[in-house]
Amino acid sequence: MHHFSDRDGILHAEDIPLPTIAEAVGTPCYVYSTATLTRHYHAFANAFANLGATVCYAMKANGNRAVLRLLTELGAGVDVVSGGELALALAAGAPAERIVFSGVGKTEGELEAALRAGVHQINVESEPELDALDAVARRLGLRAPIAIRVNPDVDAATHAKITTGRAENKFGIEWTSARRVFRRAVTLEGIAVKGIALHIGSQILDLAPFEVAFRKIRDLVALLRADGVTVERLDLGGGLGVVYHDHHDVPPDPAAYAGIVRRTLGDLGCALTIEPGRAIAGNAGVLLSRVIYRKAGITRTFVIVDAAMNDLIRPAMYDSHHHIRPVTVPPPGTDTTPMDVVGPVCESGDTFARDHPLPVSLAAGDLVAFMTAGAYCAVMAGQYNGRPLVPEVLVDGDRFHVVRRRPTVAEMAALEDLPPWMTGTGE
Numbered sequence: 371m372h373h374f375s376d377r378d379g380i381l382h383a384e385d386i387p388l389p390t391i392a393e394a395v396g397t398p399c400y401v402y403s404t405a406t407l408t409r410h411y412h413a414f415a416n417a418f419a420n421l422g423a424t425v426c427y428a429m430k431a432n433g434n435r436a437v438l439r440l441l442t443e444l445g446a447g448v449d450v451v452s453g454g455e456l457a458l459a460l461a462a463g464a465p466a467e468r469i470v471f472s473g474v475g476k477t478e479g480e481l482e483a484a485l486r487a488g489v490h491q492i493n494v495e496s497e498p499e500l501d502a503l504d505a506v507a508r509r510l511g512l513r514a515p516i517a518i519r520v521n522p523d524v525d526a527a528t529h530a531k532i533t534t535g536r537a538e539n540k541f542g543i544e545w546t547s548a549r550r551v552f553r554r555a556v557t558l559e560g561i562a563v564k565g566i567a568l569h570i571g572s573q574i575l576d577l578a579p580f581e582v583a584f585r586k587i588r589d590l591v592a593l594l595r596a597d598g599v600t601v602e603r604l605d606l607g608g609g610l611g612v613v614y615h616d617h618h619d620v621p622p623d624p625a626a627y628a629g630i631v632r633r634t635l636g637d638l639g640c641a642l643t644i645e646p647g648r649a650i651a652g653n654a655g656v657l658l659s660r661v662i663y664r665k666a667g668i669t670r671t672f673v674i675v676d677a678a679m680n681d682l683i684r685p686a687m688y689d690s691h692h693h694i695r696p697v698t699v700p701p702p703g704t705d706t707t708p709m710d711v712v713g714p715v716c717e718s719g720d721t722f723a724r725d726h727p728l729p730v731s732l733a734a735g736d737l738v739a740f741m742t743a744g745a746y747c748a749v750m751a752g753q754y755n756g757r758p759l760v761p762e763v764l765v766d767g768d769r770f771h772v773v774r775r776r777p778t779v780a781e782m783a784a785l786e787d788l789p790p791w792m793t794g795t796g797e
């Protein structure tokens with residue numbers, strides 16, 4: 371459920387009509403709903419309350435400082451995957467003791483920053499990383515609290531680019547080496563082994579693969595304990611999907627997911643962490659855009675909007691679908707017709723949807739909203755074609771605030787510099 375709805379024929383974000391935001395901020399822009407973010411956080415927190423799990427929001431989904439502040443004030447921890455995210459999470463006010471540091475290629479500098487900050491846990495993904503972390507921790511006179519991320523070799527039945535738990539994926543320690551690596555890790559002076567981490571993929575709509583993976587983890591816990599390895603924490607990753615196709619996708623219920631966790635892992639006496647990203651932020655955001663032109667091709671009708679693949683890359687990158695709604699609901703009885711919705715970027719891949727049913731009356735100047743654009747959208751934006759990074763707006767009831775403004779082209783240009791041999795000031 372989310373808080374974008376039609377009122378008096380106009381799509382609102384909570385109590386704010388989207389045209390009000392378009393006027394004030396300009397388009398394209400992302401609009402997020404405080405009520406939806408809050409609702410989804412609580413759905414996870416409540417589902418896991420009697421399992422004592424910590425919800426470490428995966429900020430890669432939407433790392434805006436205001437979103438992080440909101441969620442951490444509700445009690446969330448944060449899953450970070452780079453030194454940049456770590457610094458941003460701390461700057462947003464996330465307590466270090468609720469931060470989990472994941473990622474397959476953490477540098478020594480990033481590991482050191484995490485140890486100095488005192489994060490709750492570092493999820494180690496390879497033996498070379500284990501050795502690097504051991505060395506950094508010993509140099510600092512610390513013991514690094516770690517979970518070892520294992521790759522359970524489970525098919526999450528999701529898009530190939532976002533599946534992570536198969537043996538052929540780059541993530542985690544191979545299942546067959548896991549026991550050996552744990553046994554070695556406990557001998558390292560700079561390492562304090564706390565437990566096991568896993569994450570099998572993203573946009574998972576069927577809970578069955580979780581159950582398969584968690585049962586494998588249960589077996590591994592038993593083996594490790596028999597080896598004398600203390601397993602006191604389990605980090606189960608994220609992955610729950612959201613609805614992109616309105617009448618097709620059925621989102622898994624966090625409570626049903628928690629039920630699987632309880633059945634498979636609930637009696638092991640481990641502290642649990644989950645790392646949902648998309649399920650918290652996904653349908654808490656829309657991308658608001660304006661139609662620039664409507665162009666009648668010979669075979670198709672194109673709607674050229676002012677958002678482009680640099681602002682929302684998921685359709686180009688994963689062939690993903692974002693439902694597109696006119697912000698002003700057409701009068702009853704208005705027919706729809708299939709249209710290709712495209713951006714202004716000079717690539718055919720800059721296509722958001724083909725044959726998307728839209729009102730025949732849709733015209734230049736009209737606003738449209740790309741739904742379910744709160745996760746993996748603004749964070750993946752770029753400046754291709756000299757297009758400034760798209761701004762973000764947070765709505766809370768009847769108020770809204772620009773939580774990341776659009777940079778000016780002058781600011782974009784200021785990061786670049788001419789070499790002295792071009793300006794005649796050097797040798």
Ligand code: LLP
Pocket residue numbers: 428430431449472473532534569571572573607608609610645646647648649684688745746
């Ligand atoms: N934990 C780890 C270790 C992860 O790698 C991820 C996502 C998450 C948690 C959060 O997963 P979620 O609950 O959001 O499914 N850009 C892609 C999604 C990439 C997901 C990467 N890992 C997309 O737009 O679909």
